[in-house]
Amino acid sequence: AQSVTQPDIHITVSEGASLELRCNYSYGATPYLFWYVQSPGQGLQLLLKYFSGDTLVQGIKGFEAEFKRSQSSFNLRKPSVHWSDAAEYFCAVGARGGSQGNLIFGKGTKLSVKP
């Protein structure tokens, strides 16, 4: 069964600093991979997704993520964090051709941004 681990529950970075949020997955083959962001009191918004091809994926709001098959990772990065990036971030795995059709979400990483 697939699973997703986000090792960091809470991260604080200074505005303008770079950011990397970690995501490791467990799956027998190459899954579909997603990063979602959730602002307080809001639903989840898709930042980016990986299906196949180029392992470096560009998303909205200046985010990117790199799929590393050898490490079973899909880490999210941003070169310069803005105060508006403070939110909770969820990594998710989807099975290719799976019968259930649902995404498995990590438990989330809360990002705080210091001025």
Added chain:
Amino acid sequence: NAGVTQTPKFRVLKTGQSMTLLCAQDMNHEYMYWYRQDPGMGLRLIHYSVGEGTTAKGEVPDGYNVSRLKKQNFLLGLESAAPSQTSVYFCASSRHLTGNTIYFGEGSWLTVV
């Protein structure tokens, strides 16, 4: 461009009461989902539907029922609410079963006292 709309946004229930959460999507998506979100647990799938008239159990289905009588609507019912069902509930939809972007509603905050 409404996307996925959930009603109500907030509700307080007494233990044993029943209620229904309504989800509506205007994107003509085949697949719809109900998740619950609890602190430190991420999102967990309750039930989902792969088309009008069909439903299936997800990871945490106990205590909930669902119906998909119309393609655009997916209802989540609590027959006898329990404090353990205090949570934030998210409805979502997607065009295809796997690999497609899932679009989320803004959530429904439910408290059972």
